[in-house]
Amino acid sequence: MSRFVQGLSTLLALLALAAAVALVGLGQHNAAARRELAQQQQYVQQSVQLEGLYREMVRALAELSARNGDEALRSLLQRHGISYNLQAPAAAPANPPATSKAKP
Amino acid sequence: MSSLHSNTVVAMRDTKPGDVDGAAAERPAAARASAAARTPAPAPTAVHGLALPLLIGLLALLVSLGYQVWLLDQDRQQLQQAQAQLQPTVENAQRLRRSLDLLAADTQRLADAGNGSARVLVEELKKRGITINPAATSGAAAAAATAASGAGN
Numbered sequence: 001m002s003r004f005v006q007g008l009s010t011l012l013a014l015l016a017l018a019a020a021v022a023l024v025g026l027g028q029h030n031a032a033a034r035r036e037l038a039q040q041q042q043y044v045q046q047s048v049q050l051e052g053l054y055r056e057m058v059r060a061l062a063e064l065s066a067r068n069g070d071e072a073l074r075s076l077l078q079r080h081g082i083s084y085n086l087q088a089p090a091a092a093p094a095n096p097p098a099t100s101k102a103k104p
Numbered sequence: 105m106s107s108l109h110s111n112t113v114v115a116m117r118d119t120k121p122g123d124v125d126g127a128a129a130e131r132p133a134a135a136r137a138s139a140a141a142r143t144p145a146p147a148p149t150a151v152h153g154l155a156l157p158l159l160i161g162l163l164a165l166l167v168s169l170g171y172q173v174w175l176l177d178q179d180r181q182q183l184q185q186a187q188a189q190l191q192p193t194v195e196n197a198q199r200l201r202r203s204l205d206l207l208a209a210d211t212q213r214l215a216d217a218g219n220g221s222a223r224v225l226v227e228e229l230k231k232r233g234i235t236i237n238p239a240a241t242s243g244a245a246a247a248a249a250t251a252a253s254g255a256g257n
Contacts, residue, residue, distance in 0.1 A: 005155045012162035019169035026176040033183040040187070040194050047197030053234070054204045057225070061211065064221035073221050076210050080203065 058082055205237070212236040 058077070062084040065073035077083070208229075214222035216238075226236065 002155075005159065009155070009159055009162060012159065012166055016162060016166045016169055019166060019173055022173050023169055023176065026173060026180060030176055030179050030183060033180065033187065037183060037187055037190065040190050044190070044193050044197050047200055050204055051200055054200060054207070057204070057207060057211070057229075060225055060228070061207075061221075064224060068221050070219065070221045072214060072219050076207075076214060076222075079210070080207050 208236040209238045212238040 061073055061077055062082070064070060065077065066084065066086055211222050211225055215226040229236065
């Protein structure tokens with residue numbers, strides 16, 4: 001009986017030790033994963049702001065290219081997979097501005 | 105020494121004259137036996153008394169630690185799921201940033217080459233506090249173009 005109790009106690013103590021080690025390891029792993037997730041979320045949020053800038057840049061480049069008939073800008077946009085169509089205004093004024101519709 | 109004498113005297117008073125020698129020889133042995141019986145329990149008995157509380161404590165500790173490990177494992181799985189769900193968004197964001205960098209670098213190069221429209225745009229960006237780093241290679245422009253067209257569709 002004494003040996004049985006001693007063996008059972010040792011087994012339980014070893015299991016408790018293993019559980020404590022696993023607890024520490026899992027805690028550190030989860031903390032690192034949480035930090036990484038927060039960084040990724042911040043990266044995505046910053047990229048959403050940059051997306052607005054990208055769209056504005058593309059629109060501005062397309063408008064400048066269409067207004068000035070700039071072939072270099074047009075080919076630059078085409079190299080980046082962006083094309084645009086010129087739409088003639090319904091009532092053409094004396095000096096019609098070229099409106100462009102960029103399609104990134 | 106004096107107590108030994110008094111004990112001997114008392115014993116001699118209680119016993120009969122004929123028993124004096126044998127009883128005097130037996131009494132110290134009996135006293136020693138009763139004294140031995142009154143001493144604290146030996147070590148194995150003490151261990152047995154502590155074994156059950158120790159076992160219960162260990163079991164409680166094990167259950168508590170096991171439950172916390174289980175909770176942390178659930179937490180880990182949720183974090184992995186969240187990361188997996190966020191991964192496509194992160195890849196899109198990386199593609200967008202690469203496209204933006206390449207477009208800005210190409211525009212800067214065009215402006216440096218003397219293109220008026222590109223220079224206007226670069227100046228406008230500078231006014232907003234955005235400076236372009238022309239280090240982005242235009243060699244990756246094809247990949248960026250593919251990514252941009254893919255994102256546009």
